[in-house]
Amino acid sequence: MGDAPEISTLTMDQVTQLISQAKSAGANPLLVGIQMFNNLGQNVTLLGPTLALALTTSGVPVDPSLAPLLSALQNISKAGTHVNITLNRDTELSLKNTRIKFAKDTSFDVSDDASSPALNNIVGLAGHKLFWVNVQSIQLTPNQGRWSVSVKTPLKTIDFDLN
Secondary structure, eight states: OOOOOOOEEOOHHHHHHHHHHHHTTOSOHHHHHHHHHHHTOSSEEEEHHHHHHHHHHTTOOOOGGGHHHHHHEEEEEEETTEEEEEESSOEEEEETTEEEEEEEEEEEEEOOOTTSOEEEEEEEEEEESSSEEEOOEEEEEEETTEEEEEEEOSSOEEEEEOO
16 A cells, blocks of 8 residues: 555635635735635645635635636646646636637646746646647736736747736
């Protein structure tokens, strides 16, 4: 028998507490999302329906453009800093005139640097303006009281400020 760490499934109360902690980091939805991934803990699974109910219970408004992703979410699991997202199908949505596609199995590593949160080594995420481009990393950096985002692709890095 191996000494593999036991994987626990998060309860509704644990998830609402995670959401509350993440919201305290700031009101920006991208920052809240990254903080939630950071705070998930080690060797845990979060079921999609539990997350959807916890978001509603916590009063977190979900942008309607994210509804296809939330409805396809089966589970999120985290081992160490590596996060796997399992969907019941490949899912495409549109955010600010950019098409975004999530593979049925999407994964990334979460940076635990609170001053510059990031998702690195992303697999299964792509964006489309003129053609599909894989996203390799997303990093947030504070910029004069606001947050800037850097999205790294194989072609170039795209920087923009969050409102």
